[in-house]
Structures are given as structure tokens and as C-alpha cells.
Amino acid sequence: MTSTPERVTPPRPGPGTQDDELGLGRYLAILGERRGTIAASVALALAVGGLYLLTTAPVYRANAILQIEQKASSLGQLDALIPDAPSMAATEMEVLGSRALLGRVADTLNLGVSVEPHHFPLVGAAWARAHEGPELAAVPWWGRATYAWGGEKLQVERLNVPTEWEDEPLTLVAQADGAFTLWGPDGRAVLHGVAGTVARTEVGAAHEVELDVKELRARPGTRFRVTRRSRLAVVEELQRTLRMAEKGTGTGVLNLTLEGPDPVQATTTLRTIADAYVRTNVERRSDDAGRTLSFLDSQLPGLRQGLEQAEAALRDYRANKGGVDLALAVQAVLNRSADLDKDISSLTLERSELRQRFTEHHPLLVAMERKLARLRTERTALETRLKDIPDAERVSAQLTRDVKVANELYLQLNNKAQEYRVLKSSTITNARLIDAPVVTRLPVRPTKPDVFAVSLVLGLVAGVALAFARRSLHPGVTDPAALESALAVPVLASVPSGPHRATGPRLP
Incomplete structure (x- = not known):
């Protein structure tokens, strides 16, 4: 009886062994x-x-440099010892980005009216941007004349719509000889008009619209999207696109940048923002000088009347009693009393001016009240000393003091009023434009190297x-060495897989 040797199946490598792991060479083979x-x-x-x-429409960036001169600090050299002192540039940047200033810019440039030609989907806008020259671009054979292909122009001077139609796109369809038809967001014709004249809807219409088209150059049938944007939406967009940064801490030099798809409009808008800020700065300083001047002018008549009354009282006393020679000690007390009265009156006027801007608990007003109290105490002491002087000398000294105080105070206030008149009429701003806005020659985004690198x-x-x-989805053995290692048998040949082709008649 012949025994058949028992077939022994070689052990296969378990999971996690070196044979199952893909090495660098295997990775490269898969790639x-x-x-x-x-x-x-x-x-x-x-x-x-x-x-x-x-x-994608290219975006350009306009840049301008604005300098703001720092105001002199009341602390003098001690200001250098305060490292965290607030910069004046931070305050002025808030003014630059305020709704009040940007709203004036939007009104000046009529940014509330948005006009966009209707381009062919995907490639129409690029085709129009590639067109050069003022003439209309030729319509490609695969396109339609109702689209804008380049060279079209629609200039809208004014567009007034109902509140519910703000930020809603309207459709303007060009016609022959500059005529046009405006369609509402509901798809109904709103009005008809001609470029160069103001078109209005009829009185009592459901939606009253006023449109002033200055220039229209387009083929008949070309469509434009015209939108009356709300003032708040325009201001918020300017706030998002306007960038401000101080070049160096404490320098007061601001770098202003504004981005937009139209390089000319970006430059014009940034220039208007800078000019509006400088003009606002002048108006603000002029208003401050005007308020102070009004306060001084309101006080001058009373001071003039007080001076005349004091001079009349001294003149009448001397006419009745004659001249009185004052001793040196009395004269010194008189001069000091006059100086105190003048200082008290000046501080009182200054306090009244500060009360128009600050509360009673402001440090300046508190310090001024303490100084006034100290001066009044000293004046009371001098008045006590004057009571010990003989009546004739005391009355003459008091009248002379009143005249001196009233005259000096009137002259001081009048000189100050003259200074503020000059300041108001020739106000100089502390802001100036160093570099006028310029726009980048090439768009800042998108850029070809960056896009292709990311792609x-x-x-x-x-x-x-x-x-x-x-x-991973199609596992299998493609390497003969891996098959020999797994089964422990030699691989004598490998047959490549391919499509089945008939080489002759099939056998029955």
C-alpha cells in the first residue's frame, strides 16, 4: 500500500507583519x-x-498717505514718560471711517447708483474686459446682441425709487437713438425715456420713479442692471473696503488703501475720502474757534459797561473829594488786590467756557475750582487789610482798583477775541495729504502665479x-514576489490580462 505524503500548507504571514506593509518602493509603484x-x-x-x-473680475488697490500732526500735550516733557499714551491717529482713523464722513463721500460721487451691463454667462465679462477702444465690440457668432460685449456705456446722474425698491435690481433696455425702457423688479415696464432728459413716472403711479440718464451707448436690446442702493449699504461697503493703518507707533502717518474692480473709481473715491477728511478737520477746528468767539463776544459788552461805570465812579469821587495820595503800602495792597480780581475774573470766564464741553467733575474744572477758592481767600485777606486804612484812602484805593481790574480784563478779553477772529478766518488744518492716491498697475487679486500654484x-x-x-477599492496581487511570499510556492509564469479577441472560428 502506497502512502501519499500529507500536503502541508505553509503558514501565511499574519496581519501586521513586514510583508503586509507597503514600503516606499510600493508607494512609488502605485503612483x-x-x-x-x-x-x-x-x-x-x-x-x-x-x-x-x-x-473673476480683477480687483485693484488704491493707496494714499495722510499725515496728522500731533497736538501739543499739556504735560510737556512728562508726556514722554507715559508709554501707553493714546495716539491721536487712532481717534482720527475712527473719524475717517465714520458714517458721517463716508456718507458725504457717497453723496458727492453718487455711489448710490450701481450700473452693470448684462454679460454672457461665464465668459461674457472677460470678453468685454478684453475689448479696447470706445467703439462697440463685435458680437461673436455664438452670442446674441442683447448681451454687452464691450464698449457699452450707461451714465446715470440720478435715480430715485420707492423705499421698497432700494437695493433691488432694475433692468434698463437700450433702444435706438438713445431711448430706453426701464423695467421694475416685478418684470413690468416702469417708464420710457431718452438719454439727456429726466424721465419720471406719472403722478399717482403705484411706484414713482425718477431717472436721469446722461449718456447711453449700446446696441438696441442691450440690457443693463440698474440699482438704487441705500445710503447705509454704500457706507457699510466703503467701511469694509477701506483699510487704515498707522505707519509706526506715534508717527501720525496713516496709510489708506481702498480696493475695487474699477481702478479709476477706486482712485477717485480714495481721493474724495482724503479731501473730505481734511475739509472736515478744518470745519471742526473752525467751529471750535467760532464757539469760543461767540462766548467772548457775549461777555465783552458787559465788561465794557463795567469799565465805564468804574471810570465814572472814580471820576465823580475825585471831582467831589479831590485827589488822594496813596501810601506805598496801600499802593502795594491795591496792586495785589487788582491782580487777584483780574485772575479771578479770567478764571471765571474760562470756567464758563469749559462747562460748555465738560461736566462739573472733570479734573480741569475741579482744579480750577480749587484755584479760584485759593484766590478768593487771599482777596478776602487783602480786603480785611484795606478796612484798616482811612476812609478817604480806602475809597480811592477801591475805586482805582476797580478801574484797573475792569480795564485790564476788558483789554485781555478783547485781545483774545481778536485772536479767535483771526483763527476762525484763517483756520489751518493739522492733517495734510502727503502722497496722492495711486492705483496698482496690476490687479492685487486674483494673481496668475498664486492661482496656478494652488491649482x-x-x-x-x-x-x-x-x-x-x-x-484600496480594488485589492489584488500584482507583484509575483508578494504571491511567492504568501503561498510559499514559486511563480513560473505570469499571463497579462487584456481584452478578449476572437482569432478564428470557434470550435464546436
Whole structure:
């Protein structure tokens, strides 16, 4: 009886052994096998990047430099010892970005009216941007004349719509000889008009609209999207696109940038913002001088009347009693008393001026009250000393003091009023434009190198990920060495797979 040797199945490597692990060479082999997939993914990503560059409107950046002179600090040299002192530039940047200032800019440039030609989807805007010259671009054979292909122009001077139609796009359809028809957001014709004249809806219409078209150059049938934007929406957009930064801490030099798809409009808008700020700065300083001047002018008549009364009282006393010679000690007390009265009156006027801007608990007003109290105490002491002087000398000294105080105070206030009159009529701003706005020659975004670099990286990542995903979804043995290691039997030949083709008549 012949015994058949028992077939022993060699042990297979368990999971987690070195044979199951893919080495660097195996990774490279997988990438080589799927190189077509990776190349297709990269080509597709680059094509998408090119399409993005073609369809995305370029954005330009305008830049300007503004200098704001710092006001002199009341602390003198002690101001240098305060490292966290607030910069004046931070306050002025808030003024630059305020709704009041940007609203004036929007009204000046009529930014509330938005006009956009209706382009062919995807490539129409790029086709129009590539057109050069004032004439209308030719309509391509695959397009329609109702689209804008380049060279069209619609200048709207004024557009008034109901509140419910604000920020809603209206459609303006060009006609022959500058005529046009405006369609509402509900698809109904609102009004008809001609460029160069103001078109209005009939009185009592459901939606009253007023449109002033200054210039219209387009083929008949060309459509435009016309939108009356709300003032708040325009201001908020300016606040988002306007960038401000101080060049160096404490320098007072501001770098202003504004981005937009139209380089001319970006430059004009930034220039208008800078001019409006400088003009606002002048008006603000002039208003401050005007308020102070009004206060001084209101006090001058009373001071003039008091001076005349004091001079009349001294003149009448001397006419009745004759001249009285004052001793040196009395004269010194008189001069000091006059100085105190003048200082008290000056501080009282200054306190009245400060009360118009600050509360009673402000440090300046508190310090001024303490100084007034100290001066009044000293004046009371001097008046006590004057009571010990003989009546004739005391009355003469008091009248002389009143005249001196009233005269000096009137002259001081009158000189100060003259200074503020000059200041108001020749107000000089502390802000000036160093560099006028200029726009970049090339768009800041999108840029071709960045877009293609990102597209290349994304294409490679997607291609590699797809290659390994296909490897995971279609497992199998493609390496003869791996098969020999797994089964412990030699591989004598390998048959490549391919499509089945008939080489002759099939056997029955």
C-alpha cells in the first residue's frame, strides 16, 4: 500500500507583519501605475484655475498717505514718560471711517447708483474686459446682441425709487437713438425715456420713479442692471473696503488703501475720502474757534459797561473829594488786590467756557475750582487789610482798583477775541495729504502665479488621493514576489490580462 505524503500548507504571514506593509518602493509603484489618473487630476485642476481667472473680475488697490500732526500735550516733557499714551491717529482713523464722513463721500460721487451691463454667462465679462477702444465690440457668432460685449456705456446722474425698491435690481433696455425702457423688479415696464432728459413716472403711479440718464451707448436690446442702493449699504461697503493703518507707533502717518474692480473709481473715491477728511478737520477746528468767539463776544459788552461805570465812579469821587495820595503800602495792597480780581475774573470766564464741553467733575474744572477758592481767600485777606486804612484812602484805593481790574480784563478779553477772529478766518488744518492716491498697475487679486500654484497643489493632492483610493477599492496581487511570499510556492509564469479577441472560428 502506497502512502501519499500529507500536503502541508505553509503558514501565511499574519496581519501586521513586514510583508503586509507597503514600503516606499510600493508607494512609488502605485503612483506609477496611476500616473494617468494623477495627470488628469492636475490638468483638470489647472483648467479650473484658468476658468476662475477668466471669469473673476480683477480687483485693484488704491493707496494714499495722510499725515496728522500731533497736538501739543499739556504735560510737556512728562508726556514722554507715559508709554501707553493714546495716539491721536487712532481717534482720527475712527473719524475717517465714520458714517458721517463716508456718507458725504457717497453723496458727492453718487455711489448710490450701481450700473452693470448684462454679460454672457461665464465668459461674457472677460470678453468685454478684453475689448479696447470706445467703439462697440463685435458680437461673436455664438452670442446674441442683447448681451454687452464691450464698449457699452450707461451714465446715470440720478435715480430715485420707492423705499421698497432700494437695493433691488432694475433692468434698463437700450433702444435706438438713445431711448430706453426701464423695467421694475416685478418684470413690468416702469417708464420710457431718452438719454439727456429726466424721465419720471406719472403722478399717482403705484411706484414713482425718477431717472436721469446722461449718456447711453449700446446696441438696441442691450440690457443693463440698474440699482438704487441705500445710503447705509454704500457706507457699510466703503467701511469694509477701506483699510487704515498707522505707519509706526506715534508717527501720525496713516496709510489708506481702498480696493475695487474699477481702478479709476477706486482712485477717485480714495481721493474724495482724503479731501473730505481734511475739509472736515478744518470745519471742526473752525467751529471750535467760532464757539469760543461767540462766548467772548457775549461777555465783552458787559465788561465794557463795567469799565465805564468804574471810570465814572472814580471820576465823580475825585471831582467831589479831590485827589488822594496813596501810601506805598496801600499802593502795594491795591496792586495785589487788582491782580487777584483780574485772575479771578479770567478764571471765571474760562470756567464758563469749559462747562460748555465738560461736566462739573472733570479734573480741569475741579482744579480750577480749587484755584479760584485759593484766590478768593487771599482777596478776602487783602480786603480785611484795606478796612484798616482811612476812609478817604480806602475809597480811592477801591475805586482805582476797580478801574484797573475792569480795564485790564476788558483789554485781555478783547485781545483774545481778536485772536479767535483771526483763527476762525484763517483756520489751518493739522492733517495734510502727503502722497496722492495711486492705483496698482496690476490687479492685487486674483494673481496668475498664486492661482496656478494652488491649482497644481490641489490637483496633485486629489490625484494621489484618488490613486490610493482606487488601490484600496480594488485589492489584488500584482507583484509575483508578494504571491511567492504568501503561498510559499514559486511563480513560473505570469499571463497579462487584456481584452478578449476572437482569432478564428470557434470550435464546436
